[in-house]
Amino acid sequence: MNYHWNWPIFWELSPDGVHTYFQTLMLGTAWTLATAGCAWIIALAFGSLVGVLRTTPMTWAVRLGNIYVELFRNIPLLVQMFLWYFVLPEVVPRAFGTWLKQLPDASFYTAVVALGLYMSARIAEQVRAGILSLPRGQRLAGLALGLTLPQTYLYVLLPMTYRIIMPPLTSEFLNTIKNSAVALTIGLMELTARARAMQEFSFQVFEAFTAATIIYIVINIFVTFGMRLIERRVAMPGYLGFKAPAAGH
Amino acid sequence: MFANFDFDVILRSLPYLFYQGMTFTVLLTVLATLGGIVIGTLLALMRLSRFAFLTVPAAAYVNLMRSVPFVLMIFWFYFLVPYIGQWITLSPRPLQVGAFTSCVVTFTLFEAAFFCEIMRAGIQSIPRGQLAAAQALGMTYPTTMGYVILPQAFRNMVPVLLTQTIVLFQDTSLVYVISVTDFLGAASKVAQRDGRLVEMYLFAACVYFVISLTASRAVQHLQRRIAIIR
Numbered sequence: 001m002n003y004h005w006n007w008p009i010f011w012e013l014s015p016d017g018v019h020t021y022f023q024t025l026m027l028g029t030a031w032t033l034a035t036a037g038c039a040w041i042i043a044l045a046f047g048s049l050v051g052v053l054r055t056t057p058m059t060w061a062v063r064l065g066n067i068y069v070e071l072f073r074n075i076p077l078l079v080q081m082f083l084w085y086f087v088l089p090e091v092v093p094r095a096f097g098t099w100l101k102q103l104p105d106a107s108f109y110t111a112v113v114a115l116g117l118y119m120s121a122r123i124a125e126q127v128r129a130g131i132l133s134l135p136r137g138q139r140l141a142g143l144a145l146g147l148t149l150p151q152t153y154l155y156v157l158l159p160m161t162y163r164i165i166m167p168p169l170t171s172e173f174l175n176t177i178k179n180s181a182v183a184l185t186i187g188l189m190e191l192t193a194r195a196r197a198m199q200e201f202s203f204q205v206f207e208a209f210t211a212a213t214i215i216y217i218v219i220n221i222f223v224t225f226g227m228r229l230i231e232r233r234v235a236m237p238g239y240l241g242f243k244a245p246a247a248g249h
Numbered sequence: 250m251f252a253n254f255d256f257d258v259i260l261r262s263l264p265y266l267f268y269q270g271m272t273f274t275v276l277l278t279v280l281a282t283l284g285g286i287v288i289g290t291l292l293a294l295m296r297l298s299r300f301a302f303l304t305v306p307a308a309a310y311v312n313l314m315r316s317v318p319f320v321l322m323i324f325w326f327y328f329l330v331p332y333i334g335q336w337i338t339l340s341p342r343p344l345q346v347g348a349f350t351s352c353v354v355t356f357t358l359f360e361a362a363f364f365c366e367i368m369r370a371g372i373q374s375i376p377r378g379q380l381a382a383a384q385a386l387g388m389t390y391p392t393t394m395g396y397v398i399l400p401q402a403f404r405n406m407v408p409v410l411l412t413q414t415i416v417l418f419q420d421t422s423l424v425y426v427i428s429v430t431d432f433l434g435a436a437s438k439v440a441q442r443d444g445r446l447v448e449m450y451l452f453a454a455c456v457y458f459v460i461s462l463t464a465s466r467a468v469q470h471l472q473r474r475i476a477i478i479r
Contacts, residue, residue: 076423076457079422079450079457087450174316181319216316217317
């Protein structure tokens with residue numbers, strides 16, 4: 001293999017004149033995490049709402065939820081990013097469109113919204129499956145106690161649902177982090193984009209991508225570990241996943 | 250809103266979009282699915298074997314592929330495939346590989362990790378008695394797998410495999426990052442040439458939506474038809 005390896009490249013100054021290549025990758029990591037974090041909040045909020053709607057006794061709500069999920073699940077994420085970034089500012093009233101286009105960090109906000117809504121459809125599926133996995137008696141008991149339907153969801157069904165769907169939520173969160181790389185197509189300088197830029201300026205292809213790969217793996221390990229901690233804290237006594245805490249004094 | 254919507258640009262570019270773009274997208278999806286299922290099944294058998302020298306590399310490969318963004322992997326392979334080609338063919342220079350070959354290799358190897366997990370679940374869903382019965386009949390490992398376990402595992406997993414294929418079909422749009430003309434790439438080229446981003450991207454979204462929705466409905470239908478009643 002006649003490839004010229006040069007690992008110390010990371011400590012050399014990048015073309016921006018201020019940061020070393022290593023620092024640019026770290027900046028990229030920060031953008032990746034910020035994008036994924038903000039998108040995750042949107043995804044969780046919308047996903048829960050839509051997931052709940054799809055389990056209510058109201059037919060119109062179920063239908064609305066189904067349309068929402070099918071719409072966001074059947075269009076590739078990249079196309080959705082383009083729709084939010086290139087198409088939306090053109091089809092809204094002109095003044096608003098201009099404001100959108102001139103927004104500083106427009107690609108960041110676009111990526112957050114696009115990724116958040118894309119992931120929300122998947123989370124809606126998980127939430128729905130979680131609610132449906134609960135015994136019917138839980139809902140009936142809640143209603144029989146005189147709770148309204150929203151109260152039944154808020155105080156009885158959802159607290160159980162989130163605990164049950166913790167493991168799939170973990171992998172959806174990891175997917176959110178990974179999918180944030182698609183935002184490089186609309187100009188967000190996140191980790192993959194930084195690695196790509198480093199490759200273009202320094203010609204050290206494999207060093208740049210190795211570094212990015214390692215950073216993604218490390219993020220993955222941390223997230224998996226953190227989520228497992230949360231999972232253990234919130235596990236329901238009486239379920240198979242629950243490990244009884246050591247007996248107190 | 251749609252006052253200056255130019256439907257003509259879509260009509261004019263239809264042959265280009267479908268002959269060039271969609272052919273590429275569909276061909277890539279089909280080849281990567283077939284290759285991915287073959288390699289994925291082999292990986293699944295490796296992961297389920299008794300020998301650490303088989304399980305450890307397979308697990309490492311699958312976990313690596315699953316923890317890295319697809320876009321990054323596309324870049325990786327885009328630069329790596331010429332060197333792999335050089336290594337395989339023992340040529341003195343990195344091999345010149347076309348964009349299509351590069352994409353097929355990338356998608357096959359990447360999807361293999363996901364198909365591996367599906368096939369592993371499929372194999373593990375087979376009752377242990379099947380394996381015991383095959384061994385009691387004196388079947389060797391290849392015969393057991395080829396005639397008893399894998400056909401059943403495959404049948405159980407057909408809906409999941411097809412769903413993964415639909416995901417793969419949508420993911421092929423990511424070849425945009427290495428400027429390959431798939432369906433989205435073609436739409437985007439026309440969009441930029443004619444300054445008709447709104448029309449082309451909306452049209453592309455509609456096409457992806459209709460194809461994916463139809464396919465997933467068909468899979469649901471198939472799932473109900475072939476479900477084994479136990």
